[in-house]
Amino acid sequence: MCLDDQILNTYLDNELTEPWKDQVEEHLGYCQSCRIRYQKLLKISDAVKSSELTDAEIQPHKDRVLSMIEKNYLANGKGKKSFLRRTFRLSASQMIGVAAAFVVVFVGSWAVIGNRSSSGSSIILEDGTTTIGMDKITLTRYSDNSSTSKSLDEYTLDEIIKHLDARGYDVNISVKSIQPLLLDRFETGVTEIARIEKDDITITSDGLAKDAGGTIVASGVKLVDNAIVASDGTVLWTADETTVMESN
Amino acid sequence: MEIRSGDELAFRQVYDKVFPVVMKVAYHVTYNQDVAEDICQDAFIRFYDKDMSFPSMDDAKFWLIRVVKNLSINHVKRKMRESASLEKVMKGPQVNPFKDGASELILKESTAVVRKAVSELPEIYKTVIVLREYAGLNYKEIAEVLKISESNVKVRVHRARKELEATLDREEVDVP
Numbered sequence: 001m002c003l004d005d006q007i008l009n010t011y012l013d014n015e016l017t018e019p020w021k022d023q024v025e026e027h028l029g030y031c032q033s034c035r036i037r038y039q040k041l042l043k044i045s046d047a048v049k050s051s052e053l054t055d056a057e058i059q060p061h062k063d064r065v066l067s068m069i070e071k072n073y074l075a076n077g078k079g080k081k082s083f084l085r086r087t088f089r090l091s092a093s094q095m096i097g098v099a100a101a102f103v104v105v106f107v108g109s110w111a112v113i114g115n116r117s118s119s120g121s122s123i124i125l126e127d128g129t130t131t132i133g134m135d136k137i138t139l140t141r142y143s144d145n146s147s148t149s150k151s152l153d154e155y156t157l158d159e160i161i162k163h164l165d166a167r168g169y170d171v172n173i174s175v176k177s178i179q180p181l182l183l184d185r186f187e188t189g190v191t192e193i194a195r196i197e198k199d200d201i202t203i204t205s206d207g208l209a210k211d212a213g214g215t216i217v218a219s220g221v222k223l224v225d226n227a228i229v230a231s232d233g234t235v236l237w238t239a240d241e242t243t244v245m246e247s248n
Numbered sequence: 249m250e251i252r253s254g255d256e257l258a259f260r261q262v263y264d265k266v267f268p269v270v271m272k273v274a275y276h277v278t279y280n281q282d283v284a285e286d287i288c289q290d291a292f293i294r295f296y297d298k299d300m301s302f303p304s305m306d307d308a309k310f311w312l313i314r315v316v317k318n319l320s321i322n323h324v325k326r327k328m329r330e331s332a333s334l335e336k337v338m339k340g341p342q343v344n345p346f347k348d349g350a351s352e353l354i355l356k357e358s359t360a361v362v363r364k365a366v367s368e369l370p371e372i373y374k375t376v377i378v379l380r381e382y383a384g385l386n387y388k389e390i391a392e393v394l395k396i397s398e399s400n401v402k403v404r405v406h407r408a409r410k411e412l413e414a415t416l417d418r419e420e421v422d423v424p
Binding site: 006044064065074226239 | 256259267268271272276281288289291297314318322323325326359362366381382386387410413416
């Protein structure tokens with residue numbers, strides 16, 4: 001029995017294991033029609049490979065990108081990025097996202113209690129990213145990529161309030177049934193930038209993805225090329241699944 | 249050897265080794281060198297900025313390839329939508345990006361035809377061919393990058409070559 005194209009392609013890519021490899025080689029040794037077919041497939045593969053971008057074409061791009069990264073990120077070869085760059089990554093929207101699960105946050109000039117910056121240790125990693133699931137918060141530290149997941153219930157209200165207070169926020173406690181994010185929209189100018197119709201998800205300009213009930217299902221998301229992309233580059237919803245608001 | 253993406257020395261080593269690979273991936277998905285450069289730049293900035301830890305150079309490479317592949321596919325999809333809208337308005341002749349300006353002088357006719365044939369493959373086939381032929385990944389590595397099974401990779405490679413054969417036969421390209 002002769003060999004089909006899939007076996008020949010697998011053999012061509014050196015992905016066939018023994019004893020199949022030996023058997024294919026033996027067959028090709030005496031079957032001319034399979035040998036001709038194999039040579040045709042090899043030619044197609046070679047033609048594709050020979051059309052690849054050459055090293056000479058790549059080099060200018062390689063030099064240009066490295067130069068840009070050296071200038072803006074490697075601090076002229078002096079090493080680490082600045083403190084400001086690191087802390088900027090923890091956006092206000094991410095932090096508000098955590099707080100909004102329990103409390104309503106008002107950032108304003110009224111009812112100022114004061115900034116008691118010395119109080120309490122931070123419950124949210126300074127050097128990391130926060131992912132909010134349905135019932136837990138996952139903290140991932142950039143420095144060693146380690147993750148910890150904690151249920152919201154594992155943070156005491158006191159810890160949350162101390163943390164927010166240390167960051168200069170005035171905090172009002174409210175009951176869960178109140179939808180704090182809707183208030184945030186008026187307070188902070190957060191707008192809806194896209195919708196995922198199939199999952200009934202709303203994407204807002206503060207990087208949050210919320211379901212129909214207003215529960216945050218992802219944070220730190222961005223609209224990239226009309227797709228919804230997580231902070232690590234993973235495409236959460238493709239452009240085909242995403243309806244972008246006209247204002248964007 | 250553990251790789252810390254935010255460590256300058258490690259970053260430079262990864263950049264030197266992986267940039268040509270991801271540039272090929274980005275280019276052979278988008279077929280636009282300027283766009284491919286922007287995508288690679290974006291990916292390496294994310295790589296450095298996130299200061300992640302990878303068990304090996306290969307793991308770092310796979311992460312970068314995955315990010316570049318996603319960004320490239322998103323770009324192609326957006327361009328297709330834009331050109332579809334533009335076509336409705338203009339109804340003009342389509343420009344062949346593989347036969348314009350300076351590139352025509354540089355490219356051999358057969359190279360241009362093959363690149364065009366690859367660019368016209370459906371996304372799922374194009375991705376495996378690009379990772380196999382241009383990034384030099386084996387089936388197991390492709391499966392890891394695309395998060396699909398190895399047998400699925402095998403089938404896609406086979407179908408991709410079948411489509412390429414049909415296109416190239418139609419174009420009567422003189423394959424070497």
